[in-house]
Amino acid sequence: MKVEVAVHVDDDRAVQGRSVTSKVLALLDAFSPACPELTLSELARRAGISLSTAHRRAAELAEWGALERGQDGRYRIGLRLWEVASLAPRGLVLREAAMPFLEDLYEVTHENVQLAVREGLELVFVERITGRRAIPVLTRVGGRFALHATGVGLVLLAHAPAEVQEEILGSPLRAYTDRTITDPVRLREVLASVRRTGYAVSDGQVTVGSVSVAAPITGPDGTVLAALSLVAHADGAQPAALAQLVRTAARGIARALTPVHG
Incomplete structure (x- = not known):
């Protein structure tokens, strides 16, 4: 009887060579902006685990609050997972220091x-602030994007390690x-x-009719910690003038971060 229980507990690991942690992470990774809600069968398929394993792990995650079942x-x-994720220091400290400058930049430009x-x-x-009159963009808070096309991406890539x-x-x-730019x-x-x-311009590289x-x-040692951008309607936009506003706000955020990183 003891042998049967041991085999039952470890059967997925023995067959798939995956730890319990990797299966839990695979379940969470199954969600995406295109698929924010999934059935149990969809969860199992996207995570690459058996339906019975998905049922057990999803129930545990739901009990803790990492998942919700409608x-x-x-x-x-x-919501519990969002609460924990919001404590990530690179996001939390940066957002708190940057928010006043983001709000000022929005009020000036809308x-x-x-x-x-x-x-x-x-x-x-x-973080992101937008308004009714702002041009639609493909970005969202917490979303990932390629580095080679957006304004913030070009800045971060320009200052990334050589490798x-x-x-x-x-x-x-x-x-x-x-x-x-694909060349x-x-x-x-x-x-x-x-x-x-000291600044990047992405003119219609991600969204037609926009300029970023x-x-x-930067941190106290000159290391680039993050990037700040304005994404405006291309018609009538003056990148050099916008760059002055963005650079001023970025320097303000850097000064606000100095006591934290210094």
């Missing part, structure tokens, strides 16, 4: 204001519009310009 039986990310950090080969948006730059430049570069030689020139001028102007937010 009346229709579908699962979605729970355009999209975005704050992002680099995570590996991608960027993650940690990160080489890996991205050596991989296929996705074209979001016909203006997206690595041209992209190198743009990144050099970003480092030289971004600047780096």
Whole structure:
């Protein structure tokens, strides 16, 4: 009897070679902006685990609050998980220091204001302010995006370690519009310009009819911690003037962060 119980507990691990933790993480990773709610069968399929394992782990996650189950039986990310994630220091400290400057920048322009950090080969948006008159964008708080096309992405890529730059430049570069830079030689020139001028301009590279102007937010040692951008309607936009506003706000955020990082 004891042998049978042991086999039952470890059967998925023995067959799939995956730990309990990896299965739990796979369940959470199954959700996406396109699939924010999933049935148990969909969860199991997307996580690559058996239905019985998905049932056990999902029940545990729901009991803790990482998942919620609706009346229709579908699962979605729970509020408890959001509460824990909001404590991530790179996001929490940065957002608290940056928010007054983001709000001022929005009040002056009434355009999209975005704050992002680099995570590996991608960027993650940690804050965003938008309004009814702002041009629609493809970004969302907590969302990931490629580094080579957006204003914040170009800033973060320009100041990323050499090995990160080489890996991205050596991989296929996705074209979001016909203006997206997909030529690595041209992209190198743009990144050099970003480092030289102190700001980046992405003109219609992600959304047609928009222009993004971004600047780096640095720490006391000069390390680029994050990037700040304005995404405005391209018609009538003056990138140089927007860059002055963005750079001023970015320097303000850097000063606000200094006591924390110093």
